[in-house]
Amino acid sequence: LQARPFAKAVAEWQLTGRVVSANNEGLPGVTVVVKGTTNGTTTGADGGFTLSVPETAGSLVFSYIGYQTQERKFSGAETLTIKLVEDTKALDEVVVVGYGTQKKGDVTGAIASFNAEKLQERPLARVDQALVGQLAGVQVKQTTGVPGRGFSVQVRGAGSITANNEPLYVIDGFPLEAAAQNASGRFGSGSPLDNINPNDIENIEVLKDAAAAAIYGSRAANGVVLITTKRGKSGKPKINLNTYAGFTQAVRKLDMLNADEWIDRSVEIINANWVNSGPGRLATQTTTERQAALKVTTIDPKYMIDDRWLQPGHPGLDFVDWQKEAFRTGFTQDVQLAASGASDFVNYYVSGDYLKQDGMVIGLGYKRYSARANVEVKASDKFKFGLNISPSYSITNDPGVEGKDNLLHLVVTSSPVVESTAGLNTNTGNFTYYNWGTTRNSPLRLLQNSIGDTRTFRTLGTIYGEFQIVKGLALRSTANIDNTDAESKSYTPAFVNGSLGSRQAAGSYSGFRKQTFVNENTLTYSKTLGGKHDITGLAGYSYNFTKLYAQALSATGGFVNQAVTTLNAATNISGTGSNYTTETQSALISYFGRVQYAYAGKYLLSASIRRDGSSRFGENTKFGVFPAASLGWRISQESFMQGITPISDLKLRASLGYSGNNGIGDYSSIATLGIYNYTFGGAQASGQAPNRVNNPDLKWERSRTYDVGFDFGVLKNRLTGSFDYYTKTSKDLLLNIPVLSAAGFSTQLTNIGEVVNRGLELELTSHNLVGAFQWNTSVNVSHNSNKVVHLGVGDAPIEIVSAYDIPNNILKVGQPLYSIYVVKQNGILSQSDIDGGAALYGSETVGDPKYVDANGDGKIDPNDRQIVGHPNPNYIWGVTNSFRYKGFDLSVLVQGQNGGSIYSLFGRAVDRTGTGQVDNVLGLYRDRWRSPEDPGAGQRGKAYSTFGRIKNTDWLYSSDYYRVRNITLGYDLGLIIKKSIAQGARVYVTAENFFGHDKYTGGFNPEAVNTGGGDNNFPVGVDYGGLPLAKSLILGLNFTF
Template sequence: MDNINPNDIESIQVLKDAAAAAIYGSRAANGVVLITTKKGKSGKPQITFNSYVGVSQAAKKLDVLSAEEWAERAAEIINDNWVRSGPGRTASQTTAERQAILKVNNIVPAQMIDERWFQPGHPGLQYIDWQDEAFRTGRTQSYQVGASGATDNVNYFISGNYTDQQGMMVGLGYKRYSARANVEVKASNKLRFGLNVTPTYSVTNDPGIEGKDNRLHQLVSMAPIVEDTAGVASGYGKNEVYRWGVSTASPVRVMENAIGETKTFRTLSTLYAEYEVISGLRLRSSINFDNNDVTSKSYNPAVRDLPTSQASGSYSGFRRQTFVNENTATYTRVFGEKHDLTALAGYAYNISRIDNVRLGATGGFVNNQVTTLNAATNINGTGSNNTTESQNVLISYFGRLQYSYAGKYLLSTSIRRDGSSRFGGQNQFGVFPAASVGWRISQEEFMKNITPLSDLKLRASIGLSGNNSIGDYNSIATLGIYNYTFGGALATGQAPNRVENPELQWERNRTIDFGVDVGFFQNRIFGSFDYYTKTSKDLLLNVPINTASGFGNNLVNIGEVENRGWEVELTTNNLNNALEWTTSLNFSHNQNEVKHLGPGDATIEVASVADLPSNVLQVGKPMYSIFVIRQNGILSQADIDNGAALYNNQTAGDPRYEDANGDGKIDANDRVIVGQPNPKYTWGITNTFKYKGFDLSFLVQGQNGGYIYSMFGRAIDRTSVGYQENALGRSRDRWRSEEDPGDGVKGKATARFGFIKNTDWLYSSDYYRVRNITLGYDLGRIISKSVMQGARVYVTAENFFGKDKYYGGFNPDAVNTDNGSTFTSGVDYGGLPLAKSLVLGLNVTF
């Protein structure tokens, strides 16, 4: 979608019917969205101009401790460190007294507080809100010009677009230049051919904001106090150094000096020809070429951590070239006025090639102006510098037959045979049939007298599809580069980096759908209801294997998962006079369940990039269920005296965990399923009003019944991080003593454990949002047609209102990555907040 200008889109169609989607083969494994771009129309040529400008801000700030609250918490931790460090030490002792006891003249931050915290005016310190420093008002502008027209022999649409977005956070930005040309020529009454070309060039700037341990994490966890004068890293501006902070570098200065630039040049092109052999029989051949070139450059200044740390940089190049040739024959005929038949047969060949190169370097980089790798002193080893090449081929044969009798009885059948080079030699091909039937009851004679009913149709479909979304060579044992020491000397060689699996085959999805469409009062009220089940077998999953093999996991076909649910859509024309009012709503429910996991149905823990796995595959439970220890309040001394199960050496004020297996201790074996990552219900409602040239619409959308596990909140808020970092705002209500237990949920600041994953960072992903409010006016009512054919001005507000229950991060919809590896569903490690935007736009047609 990034390569399609929204103003070039004529229509978007989502194929939900199993039979309708099955003809697209493996590409339909996760659904089909058909996007039709604009073509010229007969009549006078048209020139269009579309433009909008806007501003955006973060829709939400993360609630963390203020500087005063952080100082109070830090003092608790430091004083506790001091009291426990030796006899005769008390929290009331001053810094000078502590220095005397330690016989030192310098400051020891871990055992001495900054006395300026509690002095009037905090002399020499600046209290700072890092989110206010880093988030800004983003600006967006976009301009598009298009021309279209058609004659008896030529149909054309051309357009050009420029979009510039300054992100809502320091360092973020995006620019895109795109063009489109859709041309179709009628060479004769039987032959026509066409060319569609869409080049797009974009530049994305992101200095590593999202993801594990990235800038956003550094920003919100930074101590909210800085020295009022520049420190040792003075070359990077004021306020860099604070002795009690976790880092000497301002996260804002780092984002200003870091580079994360990605340049993408992509060209999508289609050349096609269509010939009518005889009446009703059309042959069509198309060639599609997709060339995608991506170059990425990163640079991390030395100031990111310590003044003595080394700067580093990287460069990567990526090229993917995809060639598709599709040939079809379509026969359409109407027999006896009531029998409507369409038959299609086709063949497609798809080949995709990927080339990758990556270089990394550290050291050198004497300043932040020269950031190319030749300025570095050290080119990293083979782990960072490499080139890769891969290729995959997909061959498809397909056919479809559609029949309609009098528009009342509908039948469609299709079959597709796909062959993928990604699977073993004996399993490369899969066959995927589908069928659907429909009955438009409203056209039966016995329904004619039911006046309010304008449409009634029953539908049923069943279809199989395949999934080959794995690496190009996952079925074979490829080689990797490794180092090994022989006789004290380091040697480099090659060894297999995965287990061979020649039995790897297609993942198969069977979808069954039953639906009804119904309309009343000439379809002023129109709705549909669908009930579906989707069963996926031979899942392509990485499962743990015996480490004696030399590998941690292996990709295999294993297990079965079922999704079942329903969806309701309803559109009503409430008013249709001078004031028009239309309402559209949708409401859906989906329940996911693991049915089978191979021999023995053993539970599979999903590998995590941090500590114990927090997601699991278990028969009878949803996919990727959240699997952690359940917290149940705060430990009291009475709990401990009564033999409560403890995690390591817990004391009063620490979280109390459930001993799920009853063995008297808390460990990884006490993890239980506490929630599912996907919402059970999603919904949306749109209301549109029109009156004398004005139009007003608003969209409200939400979800319910899911959970999100905040690895982001855990990284900020877990115990034993220490005084240097900030904490989530809920730490205000922490346990301070038996007499001041807080809210009974948040443990004491001085705990010295907390790495085990538990429900302390489990949140509901429920939310509702007013996604969009648009007010427009048709300028064509006041401007003569001799000047322009039409014009509309509008203003749109996005994400200005809403509510969620996610206090461990910015966005319950967050999906983010760590070094290119996507986190498990339902896990957030620092996704950006939504942008609330105000946009002013103009659409003009000449």
């Protein structure tokens, strides 16, 4: 009774209701507060709430992490249903920049963003693969078809001639040690993206211009790729199951002569050999007549054909299509399970993933097991603490498929005729090789029996703490470790190795441990003054230490037991050249700072500076300073623009900055000693001498980038896009410039030379149709051209020494990097050409190729080489169209490039003048010149040519291609599955690489790199038998519980 008057005196209204998400699910934990008071509550498990308020009209404020805050007026007791909208706008508008994030509207640098949400809907093994065709200015080349191996990534062309051209990768703030592809297209001590599971990735940003990237100083010249992995989102814990499985096949085979055509060519060559071996010898003479003429009773395959060729059914001989034997239908599967969630105190994302790929060639395979845990604990309002850890293990099986003299090369060039007794076992076991055929071992048996396993265990870990000293001022410290242990084992059993009677097993073991430790400490201050001045300041210190341990052992002298493939069973392991352990280490110490200022969201300014000290630099040049600045003007925020309704967003940007490239290898500035032993009196005498020139001034390559661009949105952002123009001038290039050998060395690593890259980039996203049927298009197009501005002393052109004949690449001032420099082929020589004094190469005769006498001296020689192309494409582009109707979604990614050329040494291997009778050659030789009456298609000369060969345009191909990389059709099962079973479910089918076209008829893949075509100083990677792309058909499921 006493209570009533009291209760009555404070009269209240009861407000009840439910807070739901867009799809009407109750949202638990939403904060409900009466505006301007501390009176409030949180929603229960079903999103319901009850709140008593004084009998005064007011507003309720509903707030929830990840959702837009909403206000609702009340003027009496009510039952409310509040639908909260996800705060996607706010998320979208924050972009990750180096050492922090920034509102998208305030960004003044050139940054390309890739929302990786779609990654889990595609059968991708690697992150680099996912980037193909997605971002303007980012060229991703699929240089290998071996599953699990890294691709080449270039941002805005190649600024460096010989040092690294790969970008710096930063995963969740952890800058990984940069690594360059070597000339064999491999990352010797691992690619930074090895074993990273693409399904764990939330977002990828590429910092392209110096203003955005220069905060990474001496490692930023090739751009910086920032990768952000997934975090938990607040709300109910989520469990995601993503799985797919499907088939892969080679997109194509190479058109080689078939067995009958190979025989036809063999007969022509052998007869010509015979005719040219002495007077009175005629092509019409039989084997018996030839034996009589030579006074022998044996068969000499150089002068006598296999008589069985011409007999019906070629008795005793088998015809083999080695490509058909070697290629197969591969199988791919992946299962990923992830759990994520967040509360006020903890944010977590935990995943496990298993991927298995059986390649499209026998023997190729890849398996990866990976896990990730990203956990962040908010210990108090001021202190956050987090751990990201990702262990992974992968196994690549590659019996040695790609590259010169490796299995694909043998598959293609092996003679397609074998003895029936041996069949596919030719030159293995107890069978010798076919008398008229290649002496190689059966490539099929090699693929089936050779071991080439690479096992990589990698752990990436970051531990960090963030402390808010005062409001707006935060100190963040991180400790990061990246540890990779990789080991490779190869073994070729005796029965598929060597020749009959001397078969011996061969094996090798090699491996490395690479450890990168990074400690970074940053202090960030941000403040808004007077509501209009947004200021953010950053100061930091970074310590980076990398150590690489490498080892190798090999044995060629046979194994004692054929059941044992480890080297303890090798007969002989000796020598130091291929047996070693080595260690290298490097340190990088950096100080950096940045100021970002925005006035009323209209006038934007950013400036950064970094001072890097590196152990790789010479003792006189330990530290380098890399400043950058950028300006932005958001015109659309100006009052005078408010009337112009079609334009919803417009920002102009301009930037200038300097960045460096320290990809010069450890100790390059120091005159190291080489070991040059000698022998006295039958005993080894150790010897040492300098193996290069000391250079205490050696330093980073320095790039200066100007960038101007604009971002725009029109028609309420139905069409958005950005445009950039840049000039990147790279100076002090690290060149192993040729020096006079009289100095004791043929080259010296020097900071000299200059290259300029200029380009245009355009990205457009258009929401063509909105509503029930949605159609979106994203387009990216970029143009880049590079040019050598300066080279070594006197700007003398540098011809890149080729391991195969005369140089075919040149570095020349005014020309693109590595311009292709060969003799032009121009039809086939006729007798009248020769009678008319056509220029000849050596002993050329009628039916041999006609070459262009560029210098007009009446003969063909290396001086007639001309620049006929350049390796880098002029344009790269990608177009993604996506459609959505009811539960269906469809997306199509088409990607391509134009304007570049390939000079293919693989083309040369399968298509060269004077190729002997045994090897198989391109199908192009079907229409070769056979006689003046039968001159063929005019592209290829006669089979029997003895003049030799010269690097010419026969092996020049356009690298233009377009390819439908991906077509994915999905259906949202959420429409037919009860929510109690799964919150979301989607089934999809994906076709990768099913359609496309390229002009590379001398190889399988226009982007392949697998063999060193240059020398140590200019290690140009070339194709010498790279795998074709795989096309795959995949069925997948995404479940969310």
